[in-house]
Each structure stands twice: as structure tokens, then as C-alpha cells.
Amino acid sequence: MPAQIRENSEVAVIFHEMADMLEIIGENPFRIRAFRRAAQAIENLPEGVGTMLEKGTLARVPGIGSGIMGRVEQILETGDCEDHATLREEVGAGLLEMMRVEGIGPKTVKLVYTELGIQTVDGLEAAARQGHLAGLPRMGEKSQAKIIDAIAAYRRHTGRLLLGEALPQGMAIVEALGQEPAVEQIDLAGSSRRRRETIGDLDVLVGSTQATAVMDRFVALPQVNDVMLRGDTKCSVHLKQGGLQVDLRVVRPECFGAALHYFTGSKMHNIAIRDRGKRRGLRISEYGVFREGTDESIGGRTEEEVFAAVGLPFIPPELRENQGEIEAAEAGTLPRLIEDGDLRGDLHVHTDATDGTAPLEEMAEAGAALGFEYIAITDHSKALAMTQGLDEARLAKQVDLVREVEQRLGEIEILAGIEVDILPTGELDLSVAALRELDWVVASVHSHFKLSEEEQTARIIRAMESGVVDCIGHPTGRVLGQRDPYAVDLDRVIEAAARLGVALELNAFPDRLDLDPPHCRQAREVGVPVVVNTDAHAPGHLALREFGIYTARRGWLEPGDVLNTRPLSAIRAWREPRLPAKPSKKKTKKRKNP
């Protein structure tokens, strides 16, 4: 994992743990919330927390005051802070883990610990099975059975689902439930509407005057496996596929907007908006916007009305993380976020010459069918032997094929390119002279993931310094849920990209989404172009660009920040000044610009 992300998440974990432990011992809830808020703020920092502490910019981050700052200093110096260590002696790791079981909160943990001496999830399960929990205050047979089920679910299902897996299921439910006549409005809410890279559960919101009919239809959907809970307006189920939890909420149509805003979150964004409302004498809930002390709604049919009530324009869901979007909305400087239709082409596509499944011609046709103006064929290079990567001779043949297919199809421009391996030393897997002849060069790390951060960073920067690299592919190498990013200092990579005129890829494959949104934002701020590519290995993969667009939007990117929103002539003009001079005697025929 890159050092700065590792550092931030390590520091954040300590504050999360403090919040959990303080909850168990029954501390002041606002103090607890402050620790949670600080933890979240640190997780979302654009830079390393240590760097920001040194630069003095950490103090300006909302939620970080002098108390947190002092603890951060301690943590960075010694690896922990005093009161965390003290609490840790009082509250063991087992108690913390118990809180992660659905339905078990701090009060229950404290109860079973003080009454029964239970300190672990295993101990809790044993006590429940032996019927020891049912006798505790405010506990009964049902609670005990629920805890047994919840522990089983906890063991079965720990991780989050990729957006690419969860979103299609969510959309299918919206589609199916939308058929119900009682449904007047319906939309996804929660993190799937904000298009987070991973999803814990799906939230579906319906506007209707007939909640019972809507919920009857919902629980009868063929996708539904079991019903967890059902009330008058709220219902939770598990789906058959992957056991994904779906929460349905039904509200009256006149408060659909307020509810949509509320259930879309994020929590931090909502708190900030409500706080803003409060300062204006307004109470904002999922039922609308109310003047303090009255029940008269002054808005809430649409989200726009909610924002307008606190003096703001509409903020796109992808930005709602309380990461400056409210301030930008206030100042009128919200970005005009990139949309699917802004992309003119895909600059990272594989064929069956290496590890793709389809011939070059089919990939190009698929691109044309999606309305792309251009597509770059970028198969692997020879270092990636398991994919039968191209050597210079095979590459030259492929270039000829590209020219021939382009001529034959006539409906899409095809760039002859490569995804060349960056060797451990930072040298490229093919000669600079051969790469210089290509229309587009993606350079990627596919091996030696365990180099030190210094070596990995130097390796990537050295590759960029060759002058022939147009774009760094999947810059951190992360595979969501499977592989952490390799150790690399992205601050330095972004800085080098700015200096050397190299673009960074936002790989749209749902398990990569690499660059992540904070670094997209950082690239945008220093003028490094981002390229939204699918890395397609089959024709159907080209449609995955939507997930790249979602992530780009979460990274505040406008069309102008993304290289492949530009016409091909502009891309050629962008790369040309950086390319090393060609050997003068061997004059190759240059392609004419369109």
C-alpha cells in the first residue's frame, strides 16, 4: 500500500478504535463522534497526514482540532497515542470485534462483559447457544437467536461488494419494483448512488402513498432470499445473489427529495447540511425542511428544494462526502463533472494477440458500435510471458494489421499502441526506438510489487523520463478486495507527470478503479491529464467505461481534465512536443492528422 495511504489509514484506525472503546465504556457521545469524524477526515486526506502536519495544513481540516493534532503527532512519532494505549488495556480486542456483529452495539458488549465476562465473538456465540444471554436484562429468546444468526452472517460475509457487482443488482430491483403501480418515484440511494467503489448494502427509496402495496411487491421479488425486518415504511431483505442486503424505504411523494438526499448521504455530508440548516433556523429531516419549532414543510419534494433551502445549488451525489463540495457550491465553483458521453475513445484495449479474447477487428468494431471516434490497441509486451506479450517483431506486424483494419473498417481511428511493462529498474520492456514509432504508449507495472516505496516510485518516474510513455497504466496496481496497492509515493509520481507531460490512467475495470478519486483530484489540481480507459480484454468490457466515469466524477474531474474527451488531433498535439527526436536518416512516413 502506498505509504501515505497506509499512514493515513493506520492513524485513522487508532481513532476509530478509540471511538469504539469510548462507546463501550460509555463516554460522552459527542466526544465519541468527534473521534469518528476525525478518523474519517484523516482517511480522506488528499496527502499523507504527516506531510500535512508538517506543512501546517492539517489544522485547517474540519474535524481536526488541537486535541486530535496532538494525538496525531504522538502516533506518528511512537506508533500510538497514550490514551489509546490506556483504553486498549481496559477494553480488549475481542470486545472491539464483537461490535462488528450486526445488532451488537457498545451497550450489549458492555452488558455481556460485565454480567458474564464474555470477551470474544466466540465466547458470545457459546453463551448464546447455551442460553445464557436470554436471562440478561432487556434480552430474551429472540435476541439470543438473532445473535447466533448474526454471528454466522458475520463469519460468512465480511467484505464489501464491488460497485460493478452491486450496481447492476440495484438497478434491476429499481426496474422491477418500478413496475408496481403504487410506486410514483423510485431511485437508488446510499453509497451506490454516490457510486462508491465498494458497496456494503443497497438502499432503495420509493415515493408512494401506498407503502404496504410497495413493500408487498418488494418482498415478493424473485431476487429476494429472506426478509430481515419489515415495518410500516422500512423493509430490509437479503438477495439470493451474493447475499447482498437491500434496505427499502417508502416515503410520501411530497418528501421524496428530502428523503433521497437524506438516504444518499454521505453521513458527513448530511450532518454538514443539517448543521447549515440549523444555523438558518431550519430543521432538515428525511420528511422535508421545516422552520424550527413548526411542522410546516418549506421544501422536500425534490433534492433541489433541500439544497435551495440552505442557499446552495444542487450538488451531484458523487461529490457528497463533505470534502469541500458544500464550500464549492457556496462559492459557485462546483465542477461541471464529466459524463459518459464526453469520452471520445478508449486508449487501453487488448486483443487475442496477448491475453484478450477477441481479434483486433472485433475490438475496433465494438468501439465503433459504442460511438467511439478512436481506440488504441495496447497489448502486453514480452516481459509478461504468461500473456504471450509482444516482442518488437510481433509488434511491428500488429502495427501493420492496425493500419489494414482501420482502412477496412473506415468508421473508427485505430491507434497502434502497446501496454509496455515497466521493468524493475524502470527501463521499458521494449526499445525506446520501437516505442517511438507507435501512436500511443501505456506503461504499467505488472511485476515486483514488493519493491520498497523509494524503488517503486523511482522505477515509475524513470519510465516516464523515457519521453515515449504517454500514460501510466493503473498507477497503484490495486485490485479491490484482492491486492493492496504497491508501495508508491503518488505525490511524487503526479509531480513528475506534471513536469514530464505524461498522463495518468484511471482504469475503469470495476476491481481496479485506479487512480482513486482523491488522486484524480490531486492530478486535476496540478494539471496532469487523466485518461479514462477500460483495459478491455473482451468487446463487452468496453462498456465498463461507465465505472471509470463514476470514479472520475468522484474525483471532481471535468471533461477538460480527461485526455480522451479530446479529439484525436488534440491528443497528438499534446504528446508530440514530449517525444524524443526520431533518428534523422530513417524517415518513416507519418500518418496524416484528420
Add this chain to the structure above:
DNA sequence: GCCGTTTTCGGCCCGACTGTTTTCAGTCG
């Protein structure tokens, strides 16, 4: 612990559902 159009103290977002109660605590989002 944080923060300030309520500015250095006194607030801090708001409501649904469940299970165990007979008015509410705990949990979740």
C-alpha cells in the same frame, strides 16, 4: 473533542424498527 451568522461556552442530525417492555433502550443508517 470540535466549533463559532448562538464565537471561547454550550451546544453537537434525526428518525425507524425490534424486542422487551407497558414506556423505552439499543441499534442502525
